[in-house]
Amino acid sequence: MPKRRTAATALAGTLLVVSLSACGGSSGDTGGVDDAPSAAPHSGYPVTVTNCGQTETFTKAPSRVVVMNGASVAEVSTLLALGLGDRVVANEQTYGMSEVPGRAQAIKALPTGGIKLNDAYDIPREAMIGLRPDFVLSLTSYGFEAKNGFATREQLKTAGANSYISPQGCDDEPSKMTLADSYTLLRDMGKVFNVSDRAEKLIAASQKNIAAVSSKVQGAKKPKVMVLFSNMAMGSNAFSAVVANGIVNDILATAGGTNAFASASRTTFADLSKEKVAATDVDALVVISYNDPDPAAYAKQLLKEFPQWPAAKTNTYTVLSDSMYLGPSNDLAVAKIAKMLHPDRF
Structure with missing residues (x-):
């Protein structure tokens, strides 16, 4: 996905009122579960996720999530698909359109935290700490580099926040990214928020749909x-x-x-x-x-x-x-x- 490093530089609330049990539809259709009941806050914890060489331990499901820009919608769309829109206190990812009905509108409706982005088009260090997050998502390692004016992962940990870099983003060059990485992101978020059942249903629906298409063009x-x-x-x-x-x-x-x-x-x-x-x-x-x-x-x-x-x-x-x-x-x-x-x- 594009990484917004210049003026245009950049590579997914309720999307649809559909139950996750409808696994026969597309993964996009089954992604509208923001109204699903939240997971019990302490069941299944602590959980540990190893991410870009760093260990992140969660003692409960995050409740103050900040999604950095990164000129992506991967992270916010994943949270919405898992029914976690109510955990987001500041989302900087935006998009004018989507293949999933209602997704662009749902993203637009999320709180932004009133943040003024810096010259690197993302949340500056002081503003990030001021949001009091307990979990911060970034598409690549770029979002945690001090030289770009961002809070580092170490600074966030000191402030009480876990952090996460999406698959293949560790080196700030997602050129090796594959479909499997989308499933990794879903699984990791399912584990962090104790909604792994929802993540696996979305993954199963996507894999089923892709297999059906692939067989036709083989x-x-x-x-x-x-x-x-x-x-x-x-x-x-x-x-x-x-x-x-x-x-x-x-x-x-x-x-x-x-x-x-x-x-x-x-x-x-x-x-x-x-x-x-x-x-x-x-x-x-x-x-x-x-x-x-x-x-x-x-x-x-x-x-x-x-x-x-x-x-x-x-x-x-x-x-x-x-x-x-x-x-x-x-x-x-x-x-x-x-x-x-x-x-x-x-």
């Missing part, structure tokens, strides 16, 4: 897909928001496709020239919206700009948002992309 030719963020710049070249590695590649592979620019960079994003993009065969386009009100217009603009692409000749594109990130609804992205790439299989 053996099919794998089109080359370009994945990029809508109207976003992350580097010096014209196409610096093209995704080269990370969970996106796992989603594409499961949906019966391949990343057209996977070899263009070893990191999450490829910073590409227009000439490089023009010279690459792109069979399909996936535009990820990050607070862009009209990502479809951006997709159409690209297809018009590169008429030589097979994607342009067949008008093959789709727009996605949070389901392409680490988070609880990756199965929705897999299904939508697979249907775009292999409509004859559905």
Whole structure:
């Protein structure tokens, strides 16, 4: 997912009134459980989670949770999917749209703590301590670096707060992230908040849905897909928001496709020239919206700009948002992309 390091830089309350018992639906559909009864505050504790080489011990379920920005929605969406929205005292993750009905609105309705973000687009150290959190979530280790003006994990522990860095975020470069990491995040939060049963139901639903889609596209030719963020710049070249590695590649592979620019960079994003993009065969386009009100217009603009692409000749594109990130609804992205790439299989 994008890491917001420059002005646009960045890679999921009640979402739906649906019971977790409805495991036959998508993981997104079964994610609307904010109204589920809270776990007993002391049952099953203490619990210990080893995270990025640090041991975090919880004597009770956190009740004052702060979610750092990180230009992600993975952490807040996971908390909401597990019915833990009432534990959040400050959430800095926002999103303009979602594949899950009601999710964007639920995120917007969460308290922000009245925090003014610093120049690194996240919660400064003094403001963080002032929130009196007992649990702080960050997408990567970046959110706990003192040089960026943030409270370190050690400072938070001294203030009485546990902390957590999401899977593959220890080195602040989630280029190796896979679908399994979304399940790890769910399981870890299930353990921390003593709601492991909810986490396992969400995981089972997602795995079932993905397996069903994957079986339909098995053996099919794998089109080359370009994945990029809508109207976003992350580097010096014209196409610096093209995704080269990370969970996106796992989603594409499961949906019966391949990343057209996977070899263009070893990191999450490829910073590409227009000439490089023009010279690459792109069979399909996936535009990820990050607070862009009209990502479809951006997709159409690209297809018009590169008429030589097979994607342009067949008008093959789709727009996605949070389901392409680490988070609880990756199965929705897999299904939508697979249907775009292999409509004859559905």
